[in-house]
Amino acid sequence: MPDSRPQPPRLSSSPSAPAGPAALLLCGARLTDGRTVDVRLKNGRIEAVGTAGSLAAVSVGTRVDLRGYLLLPAPAEPHAHGDTALSADVDGPVSFQPDDVQRRTTEAALLQLGHGATALRSHVCIGDAQGLGALTAVLRTRRSLCGFAELTAVAMPRVLTGVAGANGLAMLRDALKMGASVVGGCPDTDPDPAGYAELVLELAAEFGCPVDVHTDAGDPARLARLAAIAGGLRSGVTLSPCGGLGRLPAAAAARVAERLARAGVTVVCLPQGGCGAVEGRGTAPVRLLRSAGVRVAAGSGALRDVSNPVGRGDPLEAAYLLASRYGLSPEDAYDTVSASARAALGLPEVRVEAGFPAELLAVRGDRLASALSLAYSRIVVHQGRVVARTSAVREYSTSAAVALDLPRQGRAQP
Known part of the structure; x- marks a missing residue:
């Protein structure tokens, strides 16, 4: 069985490593176009890509043998909930004490990093019982993960309109001043969803x-209406999970999709089950939206x-x-968790080509x-260095090997 915990890589150091920031050579990796290449990384970027063996003569700090591996741009996680992650087995109410939230957020981020997500956007509830404590904990986690993964926080108030929403609006302002970098929330929970959305966009x-x-x-x-009022916001608008679109008649869904496209709105779907009540789950009509x-x-x-x-928190799933x-x-599906996910987070594009960021899986x-x-x-490679490795080995018993006419020492490494 695979061990899902991120493990320190076993790497071999080169005795001729240059002074200063060490380079990293990824040897014998296969690309999606079928080529087998060496890839040299330095200063957080891809320095060179050459045919297998062509870069071996150049002195590097470390080498990683990637024979048998497919090398991809690293995925990103655009919709995480670090403040509530890993709490399913807790007896009683979920604790939002800052220390508990920081522990859960850190462990969740490392699990997702082990799956390959080198950048994560975590939605954090503010107000009500947790106040700004959960956000404080997530921001501390962001600092502690620096160099391993890039974590950003979305501040999510429950209510913003009317007398009841005045406190939420003030707290949202405080959250942005503290370091939350994205304005979030859920208009569906407010008595005035359109008013909520307008306040969010104005504040953004x-x-x-x-x-x-x-x-x-x-x-x-x-x-x-969301698409219309979002169209003028230069910093970008993301909606998720938009499962309700999948319950609309096809013609109505197509008209909404066209409006979202004209407004430049990104939709983040959640095919692994969403983050709300079971009865309300559904996945957005991804093919209709893309078309x-x-x-x-x-x-x-x-x-x-x-x-x-x-929930596994695995982009590849x-x-x-x-x-x-x-x-x-498969190519379009992987794009949703890599290139499109990174674009949704405002991150630079990644390709396995010289000059691009060394964010790789x-x-x-x-x-x-x-x-x-x-x-x-x-x-997993973040900023040009290996930050996580997960290894799995499958072995068959001797009796199974004999029955199936397999080599006794044969094994498969998925």
């Missing part, structure tokens, strides 16, 4: 930050909390589900389709 424009709001509304007029020109990213949502006690259930090609396999279905062994 004032602070110059992006918006990422939850909505599962199946009301095309409400979604169209309308909407950028679609995929996130994991709940990670073993009350919303999804078996999200891509696998989009390919197996919703008809996306090596998965045992020779093609993307097989990597999505059997991606147990993984090596």
Whole structure:
């Protein structure tokens, strides 16, 4: 069975490593176009890509043998909930004491880093019982993870309109001043969803930050209104999980998709089960949205909390589900958790080419389709250095090998 905990890599140091920041050579990796290459990383970027063996003569600090691995741009996690993650087994109410939230957020981020996500966006509830304590803990986690993963926080008030919302609005302002970098929330929980959305967008424009709001509304007029008032925000607007779109008649959903595309809104779908009540779950119609020109990213949502006690937080599982259930090609499915997810987070593009950021994931396999279905062994690179490694070895018993006419010492490494 694979061990899901991130493990320190076993690397060999070169005695001729240069002074200053050490380079890293990834040897014999396979790319999705079929080439086998060496990739040299330095100063957090891809310095060179050459045919296998062509870069071996150049002195480097460390070498990683990637024979048998497929090398990909690293995925990103655009929809995490660190403040409630890993709380499904807790007896009684979930603790939002800052120390407990920081512990859960850190462990969740490391689990997701082990899966390959080198950047994460965590939605954090503010107000009510937790006040700003949970956000304080997530921001501390962000600082402690520096150099291992890039974590950003979304501040999520429950109510913003009317007398009841005055405190939430003041707290949202405080959250942005503290270091939350995205304005979020859930208009569906407010008595005035349109008023909530307008306040969120106004505040985002004032602070110059992006918006990422939850909505599962199946009301095309409400979604169209969100698209209309989002269109002028330069920092970008993300809606998730938009499962309600999948419950609309096809023609109505298509009209909403066209409005979202014109407004430049990104939709983050959650194919692993979402982050709300079970009865309200559903996945946005990803093919319809993509055909309308909407950028679609995929996130994991709940990670073993009350919303999804078996959530894995694995971007490759999200891509696998989009390919197996919703008809996306493996390439398009992986795009939702890598290039499109990074774009949704405002991060620079990653390609396995010289000059691009060294944010990479090596998965045992020779093609993307097989990597999505059997991606147990993984090596994760962030800012040009290996930050996590997960290894899995499958062995068959002697009796099974004899019965199936397999080599006695044969083994497969998924």
